[in-house]
Amino acid sequence: MGSGFGGYTCARLLERWLRPDEAEIVLITPKDYTLYLPLLPQVAAGVLQPRSIVAPLHTRLRRAKLLPGVAMDVDLDRRRCEVLKISGEVTSVPFDVIVLAPGSMTRTFDIPGLKEHARGMKTLAEAVFLRDHAIAQLELAASSSDPAERAARCGFVVVGGGYSGVETAATMQLVTRAALARFPGLDPGLLRWTLLDIAPKLMPELGEQLGDAATRLLRKRGIDVRLGVTLESMTDTSAKLTDGTTLPTRTVVWTAGVTPRPVVSSLGTETVKGRLVVGPDLQVPEHDGVFGLGDAAAVPDLTTPQGGVCGQTAQHASRQAATAARNAIAALRGGPMREYRHRDLGLVVDLGGRDAVARPLGVDLSGPLAQLVTRGYHLLTAPSGRTRFRISGDWLMNMCAGDDLIRLDFLKDSPGTLDELEHMPIKVKSRHEQKAGLRQ
Numbered sequence: 001m002g003s004g005f006g007g008y009t010c011a012r013l014l015e016r017w018l019r020p021d022e023a024e025i026v027l028i029t030p031k032d033y034t035l036y037l038p039l040l041p042q043v044a045a046g047v048l049q050p051r052s053i054v055a056p057l058h059t060r061l062r063r064a065k066l067l068p069g070v071a072m073d074v075d076l077d078r079r080r081c082e083v084l085k086i087s088g089e090v091t092s093v094p095f096d097v098i099v100l101a102p103g104s105m106t107r108t109f110d111i112p113g114l115k116e117h118a119r120g121m122k123t124l125a126e127a128v129f130l131r132d133h134a135i136a137q138l139e140l141a142a143s144s145s146d147p148a149e150r151a152a153r154c155g156f157v158v159v160g161g162g163y164s165g166v167e168t169a170a171t172m173q174l175v176t177r178a179a180l181a182r183f184p185g186l187d188p189g190l191l192r193w194t195l196l197d198i199a200p201k202l203m204p205e206l207g208e209q210l211g212d213a214a215t216r217l218l219r220k221r222g223i224d225v226r227l228g229v230t231l232e233s234m235t236d237t238s239a240k241l242t243d244g245t246t247l248p249t250r251t252v253v254w255t256a257g258v259t260p261r262p263v264v265s266s267l268g269t270e271t272v273k274g275r276l277v278v279g280p281d282l283q284v285p286e287h288d289g290v291f292g293l294g295d296a297a298a299v300p301d302l303t304t305p306q307g308g309v310c311g312q313t314a315q316h317a318s319r320q321a322a323t324a325a326r327n328a329i330a331a332l333r334g335g336p337m338r339e340y341r342h343r344d345l346g347l348v349v350d351l352g353g354r355d356a357v358a359r360p361l362g363v364d365l366s367g368p369l370a371q372l373v374t375r376g377y378h379l380l381t382a383p384s385g386r387t388r389f390r391i392s393g394d395w396l397m398n399m400c401a402g403d404d405l406i407r408l409d410f411l412k413d414s415p416g417t418l419d420e421l422e423h424m425p426i427k428v429k430s431r432h433e434q435k436a437g438l439r440q
C-alpha cells in the first residue's frame, strides 16, 4: 500500500525476488507515479518541472497489479483491505501478506484559520499551487494602490524550521526577489519572508554548527528567522504570532510536522503518535504477515544505544522497504525474519542558488561544495534514469536561461489550501470504532 519511497521500493523488490507463480502482487495507491518528495521545494521555486520529479509506475513496475485508490480499512481478522477506488467505488482486496507504507500528511493543530488558509508542501499540487500563488501575489500587489494590500501580498510566512520549511523559505525567497524586478513600481523593501519555529534552533538534526550556518545565511539574505515563536492564529490577510506580533500576509506555508495517514488507525493495533507500532522485523506484533514502514510506522532504531524510533526520512523508508520485502517473502515461504538496522548517512539541504548545507557521513559542509554534494545525492537517489535526466536538464536550463516567472493559472478555480489539497475528504472509520458504533 502506497507508492512513495517505502511502498514503491518494496513492490519493485518483491517483483524481483518472488517467483511469478508464488504470489500476486497488488499495489494500492491513488497516484500512478512515485514522487521524489525532497525536490518539491525546487518545483515550487520553478527550478524543476513537476514531471521531472516523478517516475511512472506503469513503466517502472512490470508484474505488480496497480489498484488506483486509497486503502481505507484493513481488517486483520478477515485479512481484507477495503479500497476506495479513484472512481468512487469501494472494493475489498483479500491478502495473505500486507505491507503498509501510506506515508504521512501535514499535521495541523487547532490553530484558528490554519486549515482554511495555510498551504502545505507535501504534494506535487501544493508545490505548483504555491508557485502560482506567490507570483500572483506580486502581480496583484503591483496593481494595487492600497498600502495595506501591498504589504499583505508581499509578506510570506513559513512555519516549521525542519528541512522542508527551510528549503521552501530559502528557494522561494529567491524566486520572489527575482520576480520583483519585473515590477518597477513595487518597492523591493516591501518583500518580507519570515521563517518561524517554536524550537530554539533550525534543523537540529543537522547539528548545532550547520543549523547556525543556515540561520546566518538566511538572515543575511533578509529572511526574518524567528525561533521560539509559532503561529497563534491566521486569517486570509494576516498571521498572529505567539510573540504578540501580527504580520500582514496572504501566504502562510505550514510545514510544522507530519502525521500518519488515517488508514493506520483502522487496524486497531497499537500506535505511537499515530505511527503504527512494529517490531524490529517491521511486523505488527501478534499479526503475522502484516508489515509497516516509512513515515507511517514507528520502527525501532537499533543503531543508537538510547533506542527510540527511526526518523521520518526518505532514507529510512527506502531502506526499510528492502527489509519489509525480504520479511514479506519469509512470511510467505516460512523463513526467518531479519531486523531493520540502518545508520543515517546524513542530510542535505538546498538553500537555493549556490547555497546549501550538508552533512554526508558526519562531515559538515556548507556553500557551493555542499550544493554539489546535495545535487549529486539527489541525482543518485532519484527513482529512475529518466527522472535523473530530466532533473539534470532542468538544472542546466535554469542555470542558463533563468526563470520565466509565469503562473500556470491553476489557481483559477481552487484556493489550493491544506484543507483542499491534502486532507482527504474520506474519513476512515476503524474496525474498533465500527464495533463501538462511533464516528471518527
Ligand SMILES: Cc1cc2nc3c(=O)[nH]c(=O)nc-3n(C[C@H](O)[C@H](O)[C@H](O)COP(=O)(O)OP(=O)(O)OC[C@H]3O[C@@H](n4cnc5c(N)ncnc54)[C@H](O)[C@@H]3O)c2cc1C
Residues within 6 Å of the ligand: 001, 002, 003, 004, 005, 006, 007, 028, 029, 030, 031, 037, 038, 039, 040, 041, 069, 070, 071, 072, 101, 102, 103, 104, 121, 122, 163, 164, 261, 263, 293, 294, 295, 296, 312, 313, 314, 315, 316, 317, 348
Ligand atoms: C518537502 C520535503 C522535503 C524532504 N526532504 C527530505 C530529504 O532531503 N531527505 C530525506 O531523507 N527525507 C526528506 N523528506 C521526507 C521524506 O520524503 C519522507 O520521509 C518519505 O517520503 C517517507 O516515505 P514513505 O514511503 O513512508 O511515504 P511517502 O513517500 O509519502 O509515500 C506514501 C505513499 O502512499 C500513498 N498513500 C497515502 N495514503 C494512502 C492510502 N490510504 N492508501 C494507499 N496509498 C496511500 C501516497 O499517495 C504516497 O504514494 C522530505 C519531505 C518533504 C515533504
